[in-house]
Amino acid sequence: MNAFEAVFLAHTAAPSGAELATLRLVSAMPAGSTAVVYTEDGPMLRLMAERGIETRVVRNGFDSRTMTIDKAGVRSLLVGATGLLRLGWTLGATVRELEATVLVAGSTKAMLMGAVAARRAGVPLVWHVHDRVSRDYFGRALALIIRVLGWVVARGVIANSRGTLASLYTWRRRAVVAYPGVEFPAGDESVEFAGDSGILGDARPQGQRPATETVIAVVGRLAPWKGQDLFLRALADVRTLPREVFLVGGTFFDEQSYRAELEMHATALGLPVTFTGHVDDPESYLRHADILVHCSVLPEPFGQVVVEGMRAGCAVIATRPGGPEEIIDPGVNGLLVTAGNRAELTRALDRLIADRELRAKLADAARLRSRDFDVAASARTVTNFLTGLPGKRWRRG
Known part of the structure; x- marks a missing residue:
């Protein structure tokens, strides 16, 4: 049996942003030196297996959906944490094996389980943080508890942005920022995707479409904090409606009613919106679109879809504060608007829809900027970080 250096622990096998970022990361790390352990079955196991990544499932009776940390109170968190700690003891045997x-x-829940698992296996725990640990997401009390727990149990921290790192306690702890990287075909220097758009029909032209033919994509989980409702209201106020709008993303847990609300708004406002549901890989939609809109109303931890849109040649509008500020140079390779400001978003949409040349200029610069987020660089950062943990040895493959 192979001996693995780094085992990544995930509490969910659903293909959401953090899990897909982990897939790309471990794929780019030294061959044969990583494994991923899940606490439930799901699509991520198949995706990992397709890339030859060793995976394990530790089956259990604990349903992580009963502990929605970002909505729970302190008492609910403590009750749920007890179940996670018990599961962590079982996980420890797998990590040791x-x-x-x-x-x-790879998450707050995984950190709680991992504290026990790492202790039982006799290995250091590193917390890979994909969410800002702030009161905006967790509430004041929970954010404090999570920060303190992370500081106590984790030997080191990997954060997905400088903003995320700033939301943590890192005193006397090793810490590094490793952006969620995107993948580029080997030898591809053009960052250009040739060919048609498959099921979408006509691909985006070499430049950009005329104003009345513009196509817009909004990619991300359909959730209130992602701001799709704000986007629809802002879009209704533009001077020239785009030809097509794609809302690409599914819903989790109790968010189905939000999708129904969005569909109702789109119909009432007479907007040319298509809801795609969950899509494993949104690249074809990004290649088809002229404009990508990222419209989170809370500070985004990073915003990897922003980089994916830039790589695909979209002119990007994204919100600040948050991770997109670390990605976009406003007016050079994209536009930034204030999160939650409908009027600003409408003005940015009007500006890009009307100005085909500006869209092309921003898109060209965005392709070049996306190169700075190659997952190969992120993998080197993480590998070097794990190598440097006190008492660690790393077998390079």
Whole structure:
């Protein structure tokens, strides 16, 4: 059996942003030196297997959906944490069996489980943080509890942005920022995607479409904090409606009613919106669109879809504060608007829809900027970080 250096722990096998970022990361790390352990079955196991990544499932009776940390109170968090800690003891045996020398927890729930698992396996725990630990997301009390727990149990921290890192306690702890990277075909220097758009029909022209033919995409989970409702209201106020708008993304848990609300708004406002539902890979929609809109109303931890849209040649509008500020140079490779400001978003949409040349200029610069977020660079950062943990050895493959 292979001896793995780094085992990544995930509490969910649903293909959401953090899990897909982990897929790309471990794929780019030294071959044979990583494994991923899930606490439930799901699509991520198939995606990992397709890339030859060793995966394990530790089946259990604990349903992580009963502990929605961002909505729970302190008492609910403590009750749910008890179940996670019990599960962590079981996970410890798997981590030890895999002969790991470091355990990397990819979420707050995984961090709680991982604290026990790492202790039982006798390996250091690293917390890979994909969410800003702030009161905006968790509430004041929970954010404080999570920060303190992370500081106590984790030997090191990997954050997905400088903003995320700033939301943590890192005193006397090793810490590094590793952006969620995007993948580029080997030898591809053009960052250009040739060919048609498949099921979408006509691909985006070499430049950009005329104003009345513009296509807009909004990519992300359909959730109130992602701001799709604000986008629809802002879009209703533009001077020239685009030809097509794609809202690409599914719903989790109790968010189905939000999709129904969005559909009602789109119909009432007479907007040319198509709801695609969950899409494993939104690249074809990004290649088809002229404009990508990122419209989170809370500070985004990073915003990897912003980089994906830039790579695909979209002119991007994104919100600040948050991760997009670390990606976009406003007016050079994209536009930034204030989160939650409908009038600003409408003005940015009007500006891009009307100005085909500006869209092309921003898109060209965006392709070049996306190169700075190559997952190969992120993998080197993470590998070097894990290598440097006190008492660690790293077998390079």
